Amino acid sequence: MKKKPLKLQVLFLFIFCLLVVLFMDKSFGFQGGHLPVRTEDSENPVEKISAAPSGIKEAMGIYFFIAWMWLSIFILVYILRLKIKEADRLFKLKFFSSKKT
Amino acid sequence: MTVKSIQTWLDERFGISNIVQLLRDKTVPQHKHSLWYYSGSIILVLFAIQVLTGFILLLYYKPVLDQANESIARIMTEVPLGWIIRSVHSWAASFLIAVLFIHLLSIWITKSYRKPRELTWMSGVFLLAISLAFGFTGYLLPWDELSLSATKVGTDIPSSLPIAGVWITRLLRGGEDVTGDTLTRFFGLHVSVLPLFIFFLLTLHIYLIQKHGVSRPLVAESKKEDLASLPFWPNFVYREMVVWFVLVGVVLTLAVFVPASLGKQADLMAPAPEGIRPEWYFLFLFQTLKLFPPKIILFTGDTVAVFLILLCCILFFFLPLIDNKPLEKKGKVITILAYAFILYAVSMTIWSLL
Numbered sequence: 001m002k003k004k005p006l007k008l009q010v011l012f013l014f015i016f017c018l019l020v021v022l023f024m025d026k027s028f029g030f031q032g033g034h035l036p037v038r039t040e041d042s043e044n045p046v047e048k049i050s051a052a053p054s055g056i057k058e059a060m061g062i063y064f065f066i067a068w069m070w071l072s073i074f075i076l077v078y079i080l081r082l083k084i085k086e087a088d089r090l091f092k093l094k095f096f097s098s099k100k101t
Numbered sequence: 102m103t104v105k106s107i108q109t110w111l112d113e114r115f116g117i118s119n120i121v122q123l124l125r126d127k128t129v130p131q132h133k134h135s136l137w138y139y140s141g142s143i144i145l146v147l148f149a150i151q152v153l154t155g156f157i158l159l160l161y162y163k164p165v166l167d168q169a170n171e172s173i174a175r176i177m178t179e180v181p182l183g184w185i186i187r188s189v190h191s192w193a194a195s196f197l198i199a200v201l202f203i204h205l206l207s208i209w210i211t212k213s214y215r216k217p218r219e220l221t222w223m224s225g226v227f228l229l230a231i232s233l234a235f236g237f238t239g240y241l242l243p244w245d246e247l248s249l250s251a252t253k254v255g256t257d258i259p260s261s262l263p264i265a266g267v268w269i270t271r272l273l274r275g276g277e278d279v280t281g282d283t284l285t286r287f288f289g290l291h292v293s294v295l296p297l298f299i300f301f302l303l304t305l306h307i308y309l310i311q312k313h314g315v316s317r318p319l320v321a322e323s324k325k326e327d328l329a330s331l332p333f334w335p336n337f338v339y340r341e342m343v344v345w346f347v348l349v350g351v352v353l354t355l356a357v358f359v360p361a362s363l364g365k366q367a368d369l370m371a372p373a374p375e376g377i378r379p380e381w382y383f384l385f386l387f388q389t390l391k392l393f394p395p396k397i398i399l400f401t402g403d404t405v406a407v408f409l410i411l412l413c414c415i416l417f418f419f420l421p422l423i424d425n426k427p428l429e430k431k432g433k434v435i436t437i438l439a440y441a442f443i444l445y446a447v448s449m450t451i452w453s454l455l
Contacts, residue, residue, distance in 0.1 A: 049362060050362045051184035051188055051360035054314075062185070063357075074349045080339050
């Protein structure tokens with residue numbers, strides 16, 4: 001039981017490393033969208049479309065949603081930790097053993 | 102009608118309680134390498150995200166030469182939250198490929214592909230190949246300058262092969278050069294042919310995992326010793342759900358704060374822009390191709406390079422048949438080769454960036 005927090009830490013580290021690698025991908029411009037910006041020509045003035053919220057209202061809505069989502073994730077993870085403990089306890093008691101049903 | 106009565110009604114018809122009991126009886130071993138077991142379900146979650154976001158993008162995307170780039174621009178500027186959907190699709194694709202590589206490398210290092218899991222490995226390699234094909238075909242769909250040039254380079258690679266090489270390139274492009282026909286072909290492959298293959302292979306892969314059970318460390322398998330294990334449902338699934346929630350959060354956050362943008366519409370007559378690079382997961386191959394000289398004895402450098410890469414792919418696919426040692430053998434050479442591959446791929450990718 002003592003090893004569980006360590007496992008979770010390793011998982012988070014794993015996700016973090018992935019993010020670092022993938023962030024490099026985006027920030028160093030491998031994606032089609034991240035082109036080096038050139039001078040505009042008269043025929044086609046649109047060089048690059050950056051993805052962004054369309055207005056301050058949408059931006060605030062999205063940032064609020066992200067904050068709410070992370071709060072929900074933390075709560076869900078906390079609940080799941082409790083559920084894991086309970087499921088492990090029931091497993092040790094052989095509560096769901098197939099012989100029982 | 103109460104919830105209980107609905108459950109009973111469904112159970113009588115679908116036998117849900119039997120399925121739940123089956124999942125409870127299925128166990129997942131617990132040991133120092135258990136961490137790798139999570140990568141399989143992460144791939145499934147990312148695949149589900151891809152299907153969902155891909156379907157939404159499909160509603161607005163137009164795979165026609167003069168409308169492809171414009172339709173993506175419309176998704177990003179006019180469709181409500183369209184830019185987030187596209188960004189999630191782009192980020193989840195990168196995560197998917199990264200986790201697929203990690204998943205296969207973990208199996209390679211732990212040698213879980215050995216008897217009786219040879220076909221599980223082979224179907225997994227096929228799944229990686231199809232995922233890479235998804236990435237390659239999807240890269241052209243925005244139809245911007247960089248995606249056009251990268252596709253020209255990518256589809257030109259098979260042409261260096263003798264006999265069928267030029268034919269393969271023509272088949273991929275739908276002609277001599279990358280045009281609107283290529284876009285239509287790539288779109289067709291991306292949304293119909295490849296999903297069909299991946300669905301079939303995923304079903305086969307999951308069936309084989311159910312059939313042979315989750316692999317255990319070689320020492321435990323060879324001695325047939327009992328390891329501490331957890332029921333798949335609900336103990337292991339709860340643990341996996343923690344990872345899924347965090348993963349979805351990370352993908353969404355990245356999609357918002359580091360969104361995928363769109364380049365200028367591709368012009369078939371324009372010269373190739375500077376800094377042509379494929380997606381990050383092809384960079385090590387891209388750099389490898391650059392290393393070869395123009396001529397090696399009687400053959401061109403590209404031909405030799407493509408042959409060598411193909412040979413490595415074939416060896417990778419048939420790894421369980423090459424390393425068919427008994428379970429108690431550690432197979433140090435195979436482990437060293439796996440680490441050498443990681444080192445090579447990472448260093449080549451970094452070199453390509455510099």
